[in-house]
Amino acid sequence: MDAQSRIKQLRYQIADHEAKLATLKEQLLGLESEVSRKSLAKTAITITPEYTGSRIWPLHADEYTRYGRQMILPGVGLPGQLRLRAARILIVGIGGLGCPAAMYLAGAGIGALGMADGDVVELSNLHRQVLHSSEKVGLKKIDSAVMALKSINPDPKYITYPEHLDPVTALDIFPSYDLILDCTDTPQTRYLISDVAVLCGKPFISASALKTDGQLMILNHPPTPHLQQRNGVSSGPCYRCVFPRPPPADSVVSCGEGGILGPVVGIMGVLMALEAIKLIYSGSIKLENGGSLPSLLQASDSQSSLKHSMTMLTASGSGLSTFRSIRLKGKRTDCIACSFNATIDAKYLRSGSLDYAVFCGAAIPVSVLGKEERIGVEELSKHMQDSKHNSIPSLPNLNGHVLSSDHLAPSSPGRPPIIVDVRDEAQFSICSLPRSINIPWNVLQSYKNTHDDTDALLELKSQLKRGNYANVYTICRLGNDSQLAVRKLEQLNLGGQLSIKDVSGGFKAWKQNVDKDWPDY
Amino acid sequence: MSLKPPPGFFTILYFAGAKDYTHKEKELLEAPLEVNKLLDVLEKKYNGIGEKILSSCLLTVNLGYVDTTEETLIREGDEVAIIPPVSSG
Numbered sequence: 001m002d003a004q005s006r007i008k009q010l011r012y013q014i015a016d017h018e019a020k021l022a023t024l025k026e027q028l029l030g031l032e033s034e035v036s037r038k039s040l041a042k043t044a045i046t047i048t049p050e051y052t053g054s055r056i057w058p059l060h061a062d063e064y065t066r067y068g069r070q071m072i073l074p075g076v077g078l079p080g081q082l083r084l085r086a087a088r089i090l091i092v093g094i095g096g097l098g099c100p101a102a103m104y105l106a107g108a109g110i111g112a113l114g115m116a117d118g119d120v121v122e123l124s125n126l127h128r129q130v131l132h133s134s135e136k137v138g139l140k141k142i143d144s145a146v147m148a149l150k151s152i153n154p155d156p157k158y159i160t161y162p163e164h165l166d167p168v169t170a171l172d173i174f175p176s177y178d179l180i181l182d183c184t185d186t187p188q189t190r191y192l193i194s195d196v197a198v199l200c201g202k203p204f205i206s207a208s209a210l211k212t213d214g215q216l217m218i219l220n221h222p223p224t225p226h227l228q229q230r231n232g233v234s235s236g237p238c239y240r241c242v243f244p245r246p247p248p249a250d251s252v253v254s255c256g257e258g259g260i261l262g263p264v265v266g267i268m269g270v271l272m273a274l275e276a277i278k279l280i281y282s283g284s285i286k287l288e289n290g291g292s293l294p295s296l297l298q299a300s301d302s303q304s305s306l307k308h309s310m311t312m313l314t315a316s317g318s319g320l321s322t323f324r325s326i327r328l329k330g331k332r333t334d335c336i337a338c339s340f341n342a343t344i345d346a347k348y349l350r351s352g353s354l355d356y357a358v359f360c361g362a363a364i365p366v367s368v369l370g371k372e373e374r375i376g377v378e379e380l381s382k383h384m385q386d387s388k389h390n391s392i393p394s395l396p397n398l399n400g401h402v403l404s405s406d407h408l409a410p411s412s413p414g415r416p417p418i419i420v421d422v423r424d425e426a427q428f429s430i431c432s433l434p435r436s437i438n439i440p441w442n443v444l445q446s447y448k449n450t451h452d453d454t455d456a457l458l459e460l461k462s463q464l465k466r467g468n469y470a471n472v473y474t475i476c477r478l479g480n481d482s483q484l485a486v487r488k489l490e491q492l493n494l495g496g497q498l499s500i501k502d503v504s505g506g507f508k509a510w511k512q513n514v515d516k517d518w519p520d521y
Numbered sequence: 522m523s524l525k526p527p528p529g530f531f532t533i534l535y536f537a538g539a540k541d542y543t544h545k546e547k548e549l550l551e552a553p554l555e556v557n558k559l560l561d562v563l564e565k566k567y568n569g570i571g572e573k574i575l576s577s578c579l580l581t582v583n584l585g586y587v588d589t590t591e592e593t594l595i596r597e598g599d600e601v602a603i604i605p606p607v608s609s610g
Contacts, residue, residue: 097610185609208607213537215607242586243606247577251538255609265610312579314536314604319546326604327585442544 001168009172012161016176019088019112019159023289026111027086030058058082063155067109077296080281081109086290087280090114090177092165092193094145096260097207098183099131100269101276106149106156108277111289113149114177116161116169117141128262165189167349167356170196178287179279180204181272185254187246188356194219194239195354198338199346203285206239207272209265210258212317216271217242217328218310220338221285236310237331238338249361259426264317271313366480368487374504380417380473381514384433387416387470415470418463418498422476422485423507431507431519433475437463441481444488457494464496472500479506531599538605539574543567552597556580556587559595563603578605 001009057064058078064071071081087110091098094117105113119141121132129141136144142160149158161173165184174180174196182193182204190206197204203221208214221236255265279285283295311325337344348354375383419436421428428438439456447457463469472495476482482502489500503510511518526532530549540546543566550562559580564571580589581602587593595601 093610095610183610187606187608190606190608208610210537210607210609213540213607215537215604242579243577245577247538247606247608248573251573251605252608253538253541258609260609268610312604316536324584324602326579326581326602329586442541446544 005168008163009168012169012172015159016173019114019157020176020289022157023086023088023111027289030082030085059085063109066153066155070108075295075297076281079294079296083280083283083287083290083293083295084109084277085111086287086293087179088112088114088177088288089179089181089276090116090173091181091183092116092189093183093185094129094131094141095119095125095183095185096128096209096255096262096265097269097272098181099129099145100266101181101183101272102145102149103131103152104270104273105276106153108273109153110156110276110280112157112159112177114159114161114173115142115145116163116165116173117145118162118164124256128260128265130266165192167192167196167352167354171199171346171349174200174202176288177202178285178290179276181276182206183269183272187252187360190239191246191359192356195337195344195349198223198238198342199344199349203236203279205272205275207268209268209315210253210255210260212261212264214264214268214315214317216268216275216313216315218275218279221279235331235338237328238335240337241330241332241335242312242328244332244335246360249363252360252363261317264315267315267317271315366483369483369502373486373501374483375473375501376504377509377514380419380475380503380510383417383470387414415468418460418469418472420460420472420474420485420489422474422481427477427521430521436475439485441476441485444485447488447492449492460494464494464498469498472498473503474500475503475510476506478508479504482506526598529597531595531597531601534600534602536602536604537607539570539578539603542570542574550601552595552599554595556582556589556591556593556595559601560589574603574605578603580604 059067059081063081067081070076071078089105089110089112091102091105091113094102094115098115098117102113102115121129121136121139121141121144123137125132126134131145131148132141140162142162146158146160149156161169163169170192180193180197180202182190184190184193193204194206197220201223203218203223205216205218207216219236219242220238223235280287281295282297287293310328310330312328314324314326316322331338333339334341336342344354416435419433421432421436421438422441422444423438424440424442425438432438437456437459439454439460443454472489474482474485474489476485479502486500486502489495507518511520526549529552531552531554532547533550534547535543535545554562560571560575563575575589579586581587581604582593582595583600
């Protein structure tokens with residue numbers, strides 16, 4: 001390990017130990033006051049001690065008021081609140097899921113909230129990442145979050161890790177927490193968090209959201225050590241038990257690509273906080289610093305909550321909003337992370353032998369067209385300009401060369417191009433080129449023949465029939481789908497006599513090099 | 522959420538990426554059907570869905586999950602769901 005990573009590691013460890021020490025001191029205080037209370041009355045909970053005028057209460061006066069509304073719930077009470085105050089929760093990712101989760105956990109008076117995130121706040125985060133605000137664009141998400149959380153509740157300790165998690169950091173920091181919340185946004189981090197949580201014996205809550213769908217699972221709960229499984233001790237599955245194979249990299253869609261409705265990811269984050277709070281006050285997870293803090297709930301209650309927790313909750317916010325609970329099985333007997341036959345251990349992870357990026361694969365940019373089948377955005381712009389005036393005899397390209405005749409065949413100079421925009425309807429409605437035709441790639445893709453007539457397809461055919469166009473150009477957001485669309489149009493013979501090309505770099509390049517005012521959505 | 526399917530059919534629900542791939546939230550398929558035959562049926566209807574979606578998804582029958590290699594029989598009236606992992610957040 002090089003000196004820099006060692007320094008980083010030591011810093012984390014020191015921060016952790018300091019936080020742990022502070023919690024221990026606080027606990028000691030709490031227990032001392034508890035003991036003094038018990039010395040006043042034999043049964044602390046059921047018999048009220050006589051008023052002496054100098055009683056030491058286990059919570060500060062403000063805390064009774066601040067947390068009173070949750071403390072009076074059956075099952076919470078003082079024991080539940082003391083457990084919440086002794087608890088340490090790590091939230092990985094302070095984005096769409098992490099923000100609402102952190103707000104409610106801070107509000108509930110969790111003793112220590114650790115937060116890991118290496119990103120800065122961007123304008124496109126603000127519709128859903130509710131801890132961050134307009135004036136915080138450009139700040140580290142971690143700093144923005146702590147600022148907002150302290151104003152909600154100054155009581156909890158906020159511990160920050162302003163970096164993206166790697167296996168070594170995770171192995172160093174997970175042990176000092178009782179529960180991990182996976183609020184990240186890639187398959188890689190999901191497998192990483194699961195593997196490390198299993199190794200450190202920590203239960204974790206994994207949630208995710210995309211478009212109008214969300215998922216939530218409580219995993220590695222209870223976190224039984226591997227050896228006990230032979231004795232038939234049941235324990236919860238890990239992320240790998242549920243999804244042993246990562247999705248193909250080119251099918252993984254981010255919020256930036258697929259979109260996300262704020263309340264959908266918000267609901268999932270709030271649900272994570274709810275499940276975390278229940279796990280803690282009910283006494284169904286072990287607290288590192290909680291000693292033997294009791295819970296008001298009977299063991300049978302937490303057993304039934306355990307059964308209940310072996311489910312995946314799916315939320316669907318499209319159409320009629322629905323939630324469904326899917327029963328999960330226990331661990332897979334052949335799981336490489338959490339079964340008796342596990343092959344992943346701490347040493348293996350620390351050595352970097354498990355490359356999560358390789359395991360999950362990398363999306364390779366689409367490259368199916370030759371150079372001669374693609375045009376640049378500048379060329380498209382020029383072609384559009386020239387054909388608008390329709391008076392220029394020849395079309396020099398950017399290098400000053402006159403385009404060869406087959407580039408424009410069979411058109412005469414100045415004929416406009418047919419532009420097929422293959423982004424989906426929603427993106428097309430935000431911004432589009434004049435007179436372009438919208439045939440979304442997922443619609444085009446499913447055409448088996450050209451009898452599947454849609455308005456857009458009819459328009460394309462009628463333009464082709466009119467014959468006063470030069471070339472068909474496909475365009476999309478980044479220049480991937482547009483390449484596939486060229487092949488598909490050729491296959492469907494939808495170019496007629498014209499050559500079909502795609503616009504390299506799509507609208508991203510269009511904004512960069514041609515039209516600075518093009519909306520950046 | 523879903524009405525009971527007519528005799529001889531089961532309901533199949535598509536979540537997240539599966540919904541995008543099929544452009545459907547649900548449909549009816551003919552019952553009975555072995556779980557390990559379901560993949561062939563879907564692949565025939567949706568070219569490429571096996572590799573892109575089914576290889577990494579969670580498959581459930583009546584809200585309990587099953588392995589795609591299992592010899593479970595899907596009966597008429599059953600509710601099957603294709604649940605691919607969602608990873609963003």
